[in-house]
Amino acid sequence: MNTSEGGSAPLPTPPPEGCAGKASARTDASLLKRRNAKLVGGVVIGLVLCLAAVLAPWLTPHDPNRQDLSAIRQPPVWMGGAWDHPLGTDSLGRDLLSRLLWSSRVAVMVAVGATLCAAVIGTPVGLVSGYFRGRVDTVLMRVVDVWMSIPAVLLAIALMAVLGVGLLKVILAIVLVDWTRFARVIRGEVLALREREFVEASRAIGLGPFRIMAEELLPNLVPLLIVLASLEMAIAVGVEALLSFVGLGVEAAVPSWGSMIAEGRGYLLVGWWGMTLPMLALVVTVVGFNLLGEGLRERLDPRLRTEAAR
């Protein structure tokens, strides 16, 4: 939902056919370099995020929720603030650096939790739909169509309003909205895979459909799943921020970039950093997961190797 949900389209672009000529003028070396740049960028951002999340209790100078009304809206050090609060404080005097670091925990948990669950629900649906085709496919894909005709953001907000706030509920809402993404893409891939010789061979030696799905098709879907998962993590982090921004995300006591952005917006004209810093953290994270996804896609999908050359 990138949102927009950002609505990123995880479908690989169709392979260019016969892209000789000008496009291949580039050497393979520069091609590799560029593909690696995306991947390396994504991996580095992902690692930093995970480290921040795991080490937050040791890295943070203050309790993220400790209020200090004698030191509210302090600027970051480079704007004349004190080293005690390197990135300044918010309107309740809470240390922004500590809150930013603790928020990365929510981001990581939502990214991993929601993505895993969405994949676990969406993948079997896609497998069954694509493998059996016919009526099963029609029914399942109609369900997916209907599901998708409610705008994702609206559905997520509606679910949260009904479920109530909380980390697990955020994850549940994102999963309920986004499992369709996996189902759709996996189905498309299975439709193509099931016609290949190795699947036909398995059918010929009498393997049952579910065994073929689990033992022949699923391993071949792993590269696609990895790519989808990284892109989904970006979406999940964005949706969590959005929900927390409107007050329908994690509990108020848990720091989250979304709620920090909302708080910072309240005193934007007094101190721009209160809103900008969590926004920056969110943007870097989301872009990082996207780079990871795109880098992996270019690396794992041989059809795209040539396209990356451009």
Next chain:
Amino acid sequence: MSVRYLLGRVGLALLSLWGVTVLAFVVLRVIPGDPALLMAPVGASQADIAEIRAQFGLSGPIWLQYVAWVWGTVRGRFGKSLWLQQDAIRVILERLPATLELALAALVLAVAGGILVGVLSVLWRRTWFESATLGVGTLGLSIPNFIWGLLFIVFFGALLRWLPISGRIAPDFEMAPLTGFLLVDTLLRRDPGAFASVTAHLILPAAALALPLLAVVFRAVRSDLLTAVNEEYVVMERMKGLGELRIIFWRALKNALIPTTTLVGVQFGFLIGGTVLIEAIFSWPGIGQLTLAAFQYRDFPLIQGIVVVYAVTVILTNFLVDLGYAFLNPKVRYA
């Protein structure tokens, strides 16, 4: 266009509509406890709750409740908004033009901008411009709408003060709505000042809403063009001495149309969903802004109305896109 294709599409749209009513019904009735309790104000008596239950058809067997609810929905009767004390459907329809104007403006921006940037990035390939567009494409895709909105407010609204950041029109131009689409209204009234004000108010929210879709369109157009510029007949045209600009533009406008149409159909749902947050951030008086308030007040009649109207908009768009696609691509028509 064959009648069969048309009927199939109509059937699909109706099926989706039916599905949405089921979903909206299930989400609001079945998941947690008793909606009457959720709707009741704090300290309501048993009698009050019973009254709410009767008013919203929450008594009797579940299938009967569903039938009654669908019958009401078909006639546009969602009940009275608890918060505004007006007919929910009237409140929604009054605000629908504002949301549609914003969404359509964003759609035009996204498609026109996406095609333009796509063409330029292929025309000037292997220059800094291409790298810049690729970077912006990744950013546009990854960063959620509402973050773009907040960034625009900070830079163009608060720091540079170039453009207004809230509402649809400057207060001195307020007028009784004719169509509700202010761009059209101000033109009909031949009021250039008001028209300029509406346009200025529209730019930032529409741009924030458009950016992710713009990035998607840009990538599709670019990928299509990159394949095209090496095809034989294009090479042929180049040898005949046609300019690169002419080749690419001709090619782009002709061949990027079909993939872009489907893409826009798929992505329009995201765009419409994006209005919820964008309208809240820019104080845009449409349905999106209403949505968050409706949830805060637990205004179930209004929420149901909003969900159904949003879904109908998306389904209708997809239906029209399917028809447009069949019109553009004869292969689909007879498949």
